[in-house]
Structure formats: C-alpha cells, structure tokens
Amino acid sequence: MIPASLKALIDATEGQRVVSWAGRELWLANEAWGQLAISLQGAQVLHYLPAPEDTRAAGSHPAPGTEQGAPTADAASVDSGAEDPLVPGGWLWVTPTPQEAPGAIRGGIPLCWPWFANENTADESPDRSGPMHGPARKAIWQLDAVDEHEEGIEVHLSLPERLHSQLHPRAVVQANAQRLHVELITEHVGDTPIKMTAALHSYLAVDNVLACRVEGLAGARYLDKLKDFAESEQQGELGIRSGVDRIYHSNAEVVLDDGQRRLRIARQNSDSVVVWNPGEQPHPDTPQLSARRFLCVESANTRLDPVWLVPGAQHMLGTTLSLAGE
Numbered sequence: 001m002i003p004a005s006l007k008a009l010i011d012a013t014e015g016q017r018v019v020s021w022a023g024r025e026l027w028l029a030n031e032a033w034g035q036l037a038i039s040l041q042g043a044q045v046l047h048y049l050p051a052p053e054d055t056r057a058a059g060s061h062p063a064p065g066t067e068q069g070a071p072t073a074d075a076a077s078v079d080s081g082a083e084d085p086l087v088p089g090g091w092l093w094v095t096p097t098p099q100e101a102p103g104a105i106r107g108g109i110p111l112c113w114p115w116f117a118n119e120n121t122a123d124e125s126p127d128r129s130g131p132m133h134g135p136a137r138k139a140i141w142q143l144d145a146v147d148e149h150e151e152g153i154e155v156h157l158s159l160p161e162r163l164h165s166q167l168h169p170r171a172v173v174q175a176n177a178q179r180l181h182v183e184l185i186t187e188h189v190g191d192t193p194i195k196m197t198a199a200l201h202s203y204l205a206v207d208n209v210l211a212c213r214v215e216g217l218a219g220a221r222y223l224d225k226l227k228d229f230a231e232s233e234q235q236g237e238l239g240i241r242s243g244v245d246r247i248y249h250s251n252a253e254v255v256l257d258d259g260q261r262r263l264r265i266a267r268q269n270s271d272s273v274v275v276w277n278p279g280e281q282p283h284p285d286t287p288q289l290s291a292r293r294f295l296c297v298e299s300a301n302t303r304l305d306p307v308w309l310v311p312g313a314q315h316m317l318g319t320t321l322s323l324a325g326e
Ligand SMILES: O=P(O)(O)OC[C@H]1O[C@H](O)[C@H](O)[C@@H](O)[C@@H]1O
Pocket: 117, 132, 133, 225, 245, 246, 274, 275, 276, 283, 296
C-alpha cells in the first residue's frame, strides 16, 4: 500500500532514475525483476514489488498502473478520505500524508540508528535527549553504488555527514524477483567501546491489521510497551486484535499472515523483534483508516540485546523479506 502519487512515479519509470516526491529525492528502479524505491532521506526503502513470473521471463516493464501480485483490495476503498489515496502495490506501506521534510517519513523501512526508540545509550548529547529512533532517519544519505546482476540489484548508501563521533553507518539494499534484503552496517572508527541499539523499522503492507497473525513467536518472552514494559510470555501464535507495541526476545524467523499473503521475515544479528501498530491512536501523519493497512515487524537490537561495539569492530543488522513457501 503506497500513495497513488508514488506508485504513478514508479510505474512511469523505465530502468532507474532519481525523482522528487513529497519534498525528498527518491531513487527508483522498475526492471524485469521488479520495482524498488529508496528515499535518500534516511536511506529508507519505500517500496519493493517483485515482478510476477510471466513479465519476468519477457523482461518487460509493467505498464503504468498495472498491478503486480499485490493483495486484491479495491484501491478505491482503501482510503477515500485522503487526497493521495493509498493503492495496493508492493510489500511495504507508506503513509499518504507524510510530514514535511525533514520530518521522518512514516513507512517503508526506516533505519533507526544509533538507537532504537529512546534507548539512546549511544546519544552523545549531554543529557541523552536525542530524537526518538536516532537522527539517521532524517539525515540525507548518498548513493554510493548500484550494482546490477542478471537476477537483481544491489544498492549501497552511506552518510556524508558525521552523526556520531565514533560510529559510522552504511546501508546495503539487495532486491530481486524473490526477496528484499536490507543491511544496516555500523563501523566503530573511534577508540572507546560503545553500547548501541538500532532497528530496521519495517512497515509491512497488510489487508487489515486486525486480522493479521504473526507466526514464530509462540513461547517467546516479550516486553509490552503498552503496559509499562511488563514482561510476559507469548501464549500460542500472536493474533493482532488491537493496537500492539511489543519487543519480543527471539531470534526466530517469523511469518506475517494477513489472509492474502504470507510474508517470511528473516533477521540477521537481531535477537529483538518489535511488533507495532498504533491501533486507535494513530499519529498525526497517519489517517486512521490507513493505519489499519500496516503492521511493523522490526528487525532490531533493543534493550534486550544491545550491541557493544569495540574500536575497529563492525556490526551488521539485517532483514530479509520473502514469500513463505517459496
Ligand atoms: O512515531 P515513531 O517515532 O516513528 O515511532 C513509532 C513506533 O516505533 C516503534 O515501533 C516503537 O516500539 C513504538 O513505541 C513507536 O511508537
């Protein structure tokens, strides 16, 4: 589910190009393997849609407005209140009403760095009052390289600006007709050990969040942020029936089933899975109905599994999305 204006830009792309959308520069690809959109603000993947097999074989680009393998929801019914309605398309969700730049874009896969939420042990400000989820999601990243392979693409991004005196991030995005893989790599270039947290805050598009099931977390311990971080154990599989904000202590692969699609979410070097949807309290940049169309399932390092980085070391936090059963 992405805004119609963004979908139109991607569908009208042949090959790769840079465009302007919602006051940000986006790098777009529309190729035989599928579609990918990355905002240079935040190095944030906003869209991924693998091409269906018939168009893949022909090496063709989808015609503008053509739907590829997305849920069958009726576009007109999705968010009739918004001027820029959400339309089905792709595995990720993006708000139809993003904040003005340089506000963070709600949607896609924001990079929370070098801390998750307000777990800001790596914040260098005297009172550790840095922004929620760290400064990287608002910063302008640069595109360092786009490597094309026969079966897909690999995009490398880095931060020209120093956001931390000792830690330096870069991002790698790989996409092909089967999967989307994102890596957030942190290099320690200083001389004192630092404790950091981070997240790949994936907003996954779903048909109706209140009918979703997340498989793979049965028996896992979790902190419930809606109950002042009370600790519990997940009984059976997780069904979403209202707003949710939990940090699960688990390294298991999970499957998000929304009744239309079963998405496998694998994580690398992450022992925290954050599951979040605002329920009846959506944010000002998210119309109520639109908020029903995503569930965040985040590959994270949180207070449950913070990363201690020593000088010279590097840490890679990753996530891989693919269809379960393929
Ligand atoms: O509104 P944001 O700063 O993007 O944060 C959105 C959400 O991110 C995470 O999932 C946290 O667990 C939530 O507590 C938070 O509300």
